[in-house]
Amino acid sequence: MLASPQLRAFNDIRIRFVSGAGRDAAAASGIDVTARLRCDQRGSFVEFVGHFSERDEAPAPFQEQFYLQRCQIFRIGPSTQLWIVNTVEDEANEAVYPRTFTAEFKSEESSDTFFDAIHSPNKGFFLSFETEVITEDDVSVAAMKLPNGSTEVAKDSSKFDKKIEASSAKMYFHYYGQLLHQQNMLQDYVRTGTYYAAVVENRADFQGRVVVDVGAGSGILSLFAAQAGAKHVYAVEASSMADYARKLIAGNHVLSQRITVIHGKVEDVELPEKADVLISEPMGTLLVNERMLESYIIARDRFLVPGGKMFPGLGRIHMAPFSDEYLFVEIANKALFWQQQSYYGVDLTPLHNAAFQGYFSQPVVDAFDPRLLVAPPAMHSLDLTSMKEEDLYDIVIPLTFTATMAARVHGIACWFDVLFNGSTIPRWLTTAPGAPTTHWYQLRLVLSQPLYVMAGQTITTRLHLSAHSAQSYTINLSMSTTSWGAGAGQGATIQSSSGKFDLKEPYYRMSQMPAYTWTQEQQLQDGAGVSLQGAQMSPYGA
Numbered sequence: 447m448l449a450s451p452q453l454r455a456f457n458d459i460r461i462r463f464v465s466g467a468g469r470d471a472a473a474a475s476g477i478d479v480t481a482r483l484r485c486d487q488r489g490s491f492v493e494f495v496g497h498f499s500e501r502d503e504a505p506a507p508f509q510e511q512f513y514l515q516r517c518q519i520f521r522i523g524p525s526t527q528l529w530i531v532n533t534v535e536d537e538a539n540e541a542v543y544p545r546t547f548t549a550e551f552k553s554e555e556s557s558d559t560f561f562d563a564i565h566s567p568n569k570g571f572f573l574s575f576e577t578e579v580i581t582e583d584d585v586s587v588a589a590m591k592l593p594n595g596s597t598e599v600a601k602d603s604s605k606f607d608k609k610i611e612a613s614s615a616k617m618y619f620h621y622y623g624q625l626l627h628q629q630n631m632l633q634d635y636v637r638t639g640t641y642y643a644a645v646v647e648n649r650a651d652f653q654g655r656v657v658v659d660v661g662a663g664s665g666i667l668s669l670f671a672a673q674a675g676a677k678h679v680y681a682v683e684a685s686s687m688a689d690y691a692r693k694l695i696a697g698n699h700v701l702s703q704r705i706t707v708i709h710g711k712v713e714d715v716e717l718p719e720k721a722d723v724l725i726s727e728p729m730g731t732l733l734v735n736e737r738m739l740e741s742y743i744i745a746r747d748r749f750l751v752p753g754g755k756m757f758p759g760l761g762r763i764h765m766a767p768f769s770d771e772y773l774f775v776e777i778a779n780k781a782l783f784w785q786q787q788s789y790y791g792v793d794l795t796p797l798h799n800a801a802f803q804g805y806f807s808q809p810v811v812d813a814f815d816p817r818l819l820v821a822p823p824a825m826h827s828l829d830l831t832s833m834k835e836e837d838l839y840d841i842v843i844p845l846t847f848t849a850t851m852a853a854r855v856h857g858i859a860c861w862f863d864v865l866f867n868g869s870t871i872p873r874w875l876t877t878a879p880g881a882p883t884t885h886w887y888q889l890r891l892v893l894s895q896p897l898y899v900m901a902g903q904t905i906t907t908r909l910h911l912s913a914h915s916a917q918s919y920t921i922n923l924s925m926s927t928t929s930w931g932a933g934a935g936q937g938a939t940i941q942s943s944s945g946k947f948d949l950k951e952p953y954y955r956m957s958q959m960p961a962y963t964w965t966q967e968q969q970l971q972d973g974a975g976v977s978l979q980g981a982q983m984s985p986y987g988a
C-alpha cells in the first residue's frame with residue numbers, strides 16, 4: 447500500500463489494446479504506440495499522452511484519458527492485469543464504450559503494488575507511469591484466452607441506451623443510487639429473507655461456483671452468494687450505488703476477497719470469465735415494470751455458461767377479476783373536482799371527462815383482501831432461462847375466467863411470484879393477496895365501466911402489455927361477458943369494457959393492510975414466514 451502523498455513510477459508495464467471502439471480498432475492493425483501513463487494528483491484518472499508511430503509515417507498525436515475509479519481491474523495472472531475502461535466517445539449521446547487493455551508488469555510484486563494502490567481508499571497519492579504501449583496485431587477478444595474462460599465482446603453494448611430514453615435512465619439510476627431506496631428493499635423481509643433462504647438452503651448450487659449478481663444494488667445478494675461458498679462473485683451495478691456496495695463488501699472481510707464490484711450496465715461491462723450462476727432481483731410492479739428482466743436475460747446470454755442456474759429462473763403473473771365498490775367510487779370521485787361550474791367563476795366541466803379517464807388510466811397499487819376476487823386466478827409464465835429478451839417487448843395474455851358469484855366486476859387484479867429452482871430446496875417468492883405483504887403489494891386495473899356477472903358466467907379477458915422507452919409498459923385491457931344458461935345458444939357477447947393504463951404512473955393507495963388470511967403452514971411453504979416491517983411504496987417497486 448502506498449503512503450500518501452508519494453510519487454511512484456511504474457516504468458515496466460506493457461499495455462496492449464485488446465478491444466474497444468474507434469481509435470483502438472485502428473490501433474489494432476499493428477501500429478506501435480509510445481505513451482506516458484500517469485495519474486492526477488488524487489489518483490483519480492489515468493492519462494495516456496502518446497504518439498502513434500507507423501513505420502513510414504510521422505508520429506500522430508494521441509491522447510487518452512480515463513477515470514481510474516471507473517476502471518475495472520482484474521488480476522488474470524501473477525503479473526498480468528486486465529483493465530476494462532469506460533470512455534465517453536460520443537458526448538452528444540453520452541454513449542459510453544468499454545475498452546480493454548492488458549497490463550503486463552515486470553514482476554508480481556510490481557503488479558501487487560499497483561493493484562493495492564488503485565484500490566486504496568486513500569486516494570491522496572501520486573502515481574506516475576512512464577511506459578511503452580504496444581498494440582497487438584489483429585488481436586481479437588475471442589482469441590484472448592484467460593485462465594478461466596474468455597472475455598465476452600460487448601455485442602449488446604449500448605443496447606440499453608438504444609431502447610431506453612436517457613432522461614428515464616438518469617432518473618432510474620439516480621433513484622437506485624440512494625441508500626434509502628436500497629434500504630427500503632432490504633427492509634422488505636419477505637423479499638430479502640426469501641432470497642437468503644433460497645441461497646443458503648441451496649449451497650450446493652453456489653459452492654465453488656462463479657456467480658454474477660445482475661444489478662447488485664447494495665451488494666446484498668453477492669454477499670449471500672459468497673456466504674454460500676461461491677468461488678467468485680461479480681457484482682454488476684449501473685448506478686452510483688456501486689461505490690456503497692464496494693464499501694459494504696470491503697467491510698465484510700471474510701467475504702470481500704471473493705467479490706468484485708463492477709460499475710456499469712450488464713449490457714456493456716465485460717467480465718474475465720463466464721458464470722455458473724446468475725442471481726438477481728429484477729422484478730418490478732407486475733413483475734415486468736422497469737424492464738429490468740430484459741437486462742437479466744441479456745446478462746444470461748452474455749455471461750452464463752450453457753445449463754447454468756438462474757436465481758430466479760421462472761416468473762409468473764397471476765390475474766383474476768375482482769369486485770371492489772369502494773375503490774371504484776374512490777377513483778370516480780377524484781374527478782368530481784372538474785364538475786364545478788363556477789370555480790372562481792370558471793366552468794371546469796369541459797375537462798371532467800379527460801380527468802375521469804386520466805384517473806382510471808392509473809393502475810392501483812395496494813394490498814387487497816383476496817375475498818374481493820370473483821373467479822379463480824389464471825396465470826402467464828415467463829421462463830427466464832430460455833425466453834428471448836424481445837419476448838418482453840410485447841406480451842399478449844388472453845384469459846378466460848368463470849365467475850364463482852354474482853358481482854359487479856370492476857377490473858382485473860394482478861400479482862406475481864418467482865421460483866428459485868435450487869437443486870436442494872426449490873423456493874417461491876410470492877406477492878399474492880393474503881400472503882405476507884411485500885413492497886410490491888398487488889396491482890389492480892380498474893375499468894371505468896364495470897361489468898355485471900352471474901355465478902358460472904364466462905369472463906373473456908385480454909391483457910396486452912407493450913413496453914415503452916420510459917422503462918415501463920402501456921397496458922390495454924378488455925373484458926367481456928357472454929350470455930349464459932339454457933337457450934343461450936353460442937353465447938353472444940352481452941357486455942364489454944376496456945381501458946388503457948400506464949404502468950409508469952400508478953396510484954399508490956395507502957390502505958389498511960388486510961389481516962393475513964393464510965395459515966402459518968402456507969406461509970412457511972412459500973418461504974414467506976416473516977412479516978413486512980417498514981417497507982414503503984416505491985415508484986419503481988423493485
Ligand SMILES: C[S@@+](CC[C@H](N)C(=O)[O-])C[C@H]1O[C@@H](n2cnc3c(N)ncnc32)[C@H](O)[C@@H]1O
Pocket residue numbers: 606618619622623631632660661662663664665666667682683684685687710711712713726727728729738741988
Ligand atoms: C431492484 S434493485 C435490487 C438490488 C439488490 N440486488 C437487492 O436485491 O437488494 C435492482 C438494481 O439493479 C440495478 N440495475 C438495473 N438495471 C441494470 C443494468 N442494466 N445493469 C446493471 N445494473 C442495473 C439498479 O440500479 C438497482 O440497484
